[in-house]
Amino acid sequence: MSSTQQPLFRIGKSFRFEATRRLDGGTYDGHSFTAEAVLTSMRLTPEGFVADFGDLAPLKRYIDGTLDHQVLNDYVEDVSNEGLARHLLGWAKSHLPADVVSVLEDVRVRTGRPQALPSAAFASFEASHQLHGLRDGHPCGRLHGHSYMLSVPVSAVPRLGDVPVLLRNHLRSAIHGKVLNQVIPGLNPTSENLAQYFSQWLTDRAMGGPGWDGTCVRISETETSWAEYMGGPA
Numbered sequence: 239m240s241s242t243q244q245p246l247f248r249i250g251k252s253f254r255f256e257a258t259r260r261l262d263g264g265t266y267d268g269h270s271f272t273a274e275a276v277l278t279s280m281r282l283t284p285e286g287f288v289a290d291f292g293d294l295a296p297l298k299r300y301i302d303g304t305l306d307h308q309v310l311n312d313y314v315e316d317v318s319n320e321g322l323a324r325h326l327l328g329w330a331k332s333h334l335p336a337d338v339v340s341v342l343e344d345v346r347v348r349t350g351r352p353q354a355l356p357s358a359a360f361a362s363f364e365a366s367h368q369l370h371g372l373r374d375g376h377p378c379g380r381l382h383g384h385s386y387m388l389s390v391p392v393s394a395v396p397r398l399g400d401v402p403v404l405l406r407n408h409l410r411s412a413i414h415g416k417v418l419n420q421v422i423p424g425l426n427p428t429s430e431n432l433a434q435y436f437s438q439w440l441t442d443r444a445m446g447g448p449g450w451d452g453t454c455v456r457i458s459e460t461e462t463s464w465a466e467y468m469g470g471p472a
């Protein structure tokens with residue numbers, strides 16, 4: 239990415255549902271489905287979010303209440319993965335809060351279980367954090383922890399490069415087992431801010447690894463969520 243381009247934050251939150259669909263000819267095509275909402279923004283909210291993952295809860299409730307354990311044809315006209323994605327995107331646009339819709343890029347639907355990544359393609363670390371600036375009672379305002387995963391997408395297509403050994407070692411020695419607010423002072427440790435922090439960490443050392451475009455790092459707090467930071471000057 240050239241230095242004239244704006245940095246971009248992208249987040250994803252996925253929702254599983256178990257369902258079947260009737261095909262032409264009357265056979266049934268059952269799967270575990272994953273719907274993934276993808277949201278993008280050039281800037282973060284004061285809390286450090288593109289949008290709070292929690293603001294997607296109505297979409298989760300709709301999927302759980304309407305599509306999960308159902309014959310999809312009873313609820314959606316076009317039951318191809320693309321048709322389901324269009325249906326969910328339309329639903330999300332007309333039911334989610336306006337500030338979330340304004341950053342909603344897409345909903346994607348795929349079938350099957352998530353494939354395990356090769357071990358070189360991610361680094362995991364266990365850490366605690368506490369987010370500041372959230373509304374009273376938000377669970378993430380309490381000190382809590384995650385089994386994090388960091389990966390390094392190498393291009394716009396969903397392909398992952400190897401996590402550089404120096405960063406892997408840094409995660410193990412300086413981040414793993416720690417409270418992120420203490421070891422990265424001054425940073426509200428949302429996934430988005432952490433992705434930007436580690437992208438900058440790599441850029442400062444000029445070492446993204448082969449194929450890395452010098453910009454993108456993905457942080458995942460849970461199996462259902464991730465945030466990417468894509469380049470531009472910090």
Ligand SMILES: Nc1nc2c(c(=O)[nH]1)N=C([C@H](O)[C@H](O)COP(=O)(O)OP(=O)(O)OP(=O)(O)O)CN2
Nearest residue numbers: 249287288289290291292378428429430460462463
């Ligand atoms: N855009 C972001 N939203 C939220 C972040 C974040 O980093 N970026 N972080 C949090 C909290 O850390 C929280 O612990 C994780 O939230 P969430 O993905 O909602 O996790 P859950 O496992 O509780 O969600 P499920 O509904 O069970 O999938 C909050 N938001």
